Amino acid sequence: MLLCRSGAETAQELPAWVPEDARNYLAHTEGGEAIRKLAREAGCHASTVLRQVRRIETLRDDPLVDGALRRLGKLQARLSQPSMKEMDGMKEPLSDELTPDATKLSNEARRVLRRLCESGAMLAVAAEMDKAVVVRDTGDGGNQRTAVVDSPIAQAMALKGWIACDAPGRISRYRITPAGRTALSKLLAEQESKLRGFAEAQAGFGTSREAEQAMAAAAADPQARRRHVMAESPLVLLARRRDAQGETFLTDDLVRAGERLREDFELAQMGSRGTQNWDRYLSGGAGGISGDDASRGPDAAQARLIAALRDLGPGLGDVALQCCCYLEGLETTEKRMGWAARSGKVVLRIALQRLSRHYAENRMPGGGLIG
Secondary structure (H helix, E strand, O other), X not given: OOOOOOHHHHHHHOOOOOOHHHHHHHHHHOOOOOHHHHHHHHOOOHHHHHHHHHHHHXXXXXXXXXXXXXXXXXXXXXXXXXXXXXXXXXXXXXXXXXXXXHHHHHHHHHHHHHHHOOOOEEEEEEOOOOEEEEEEEOOOOOEEXXXXXXXXXXXXXXXXOOEEEOOOOOEEEEEEOHHHHHHHHHHHHHHHHHHHOOOHHHHOOOOHHHHHHHHHHHHOOHHHHHHOOOXXXXXXXXXXXXXXXXXXXXXXXXXXXXHHHHHHHHHHHOXXXXXXXXXXXXXXXXXXXXXXXXXXXXXXXXXXXXXHHHHHOOOHHHHHHHHHHOOOOHHHHHHHHOOOOOOHHHHXXXXXXXXXXXXXXXXXXXXXXXX
């Protein structure tokens, strides 16, 4: 004898990231639940659930959405009809190992959506392939692969409406949607809160009012906002520019050097309880990584970042730090440094040339780009 679960009970056991309309669609099509019953459980009118079901059905022309629904449909069937082991009290995991949970989706979405925010970036998905790739148009007729993502993650992002494809085909091309940009802003804010450590015990605050004041001060930190700004990277903008002879202003190797510096910067920030002050390494007054510094984030990334900033020195190191790591605009950097207008791009190119030479001369283990 098999026990059946109601649509509400089954929906609660699906991954937390599954949208409500997709849950109702699966409960109706896979679980056999009536529209009116789902409406009563959701506390809404039956026509609302019917519209949700119809909307999801129209999205099945999208290969990623269809793949996500097929994958969740299999999980739905397993949830609706538990095995004999479960009825005997010997529960076995019902979650599909190929279906990402909310935590994994958030981590992967931050990485992929940030790449898709870059100009000319898109997610290419080939039929029957278990991987998708993010590629960016380099502006000279070529393209550069910037990230690789598993199909279940791409399917989840499509089902949530974070990415969309205008013309599905043998190779479908997806771009980030306004909903995806909004979701990325929220995911980055959540990550920033965790990395900065909003725990009262760690910060030593005794009252909730003091903790709230500290959280507000941390959220207002300009470096934290710059680090996760949604605007395009200054490197991406400059890479599209061409000089009078038609040559690109920044070559691919210079862009890679800047991105490598940013990757080390972000890795070095991981695990830090506060925002690291990297400017002090430009003055030459700081020694090596101290025991306190070594405890903050990955040591290897810190070592590579500090070595690069010291090699660049003041001026070049400042513009590389602000534009590559904090993603600050060139005009803002020019005003900060007191430079003439439109001179920042020239200084940045010189800094990237020096940075590229530094990486070529100092090949450190694990110094490659991530993704």
